[in-house]
Amino acid sequence: MWALLTLDSLETTFALRALVTLNTLDALLATLALWA
Structure with missing residues (x-):
């Protein structure tokens, strides 16, 4: 039970x-796109 x-x-x-990592990557890419 506890194992489950x-x-x-x-x-x-x-x-x-994973969600936090993806959101962070999306934010970084968006920032790079703005600066590019």
Whole structure:
């Protein structure tokens, strides 16, 4: 039971990290595009 909860939490954490990373990259690209 706890193992499943832990795996679910890890998957959620990785998904959130991926979203944050993608949003950060998008923001950087947008900034570069403005400066270009």
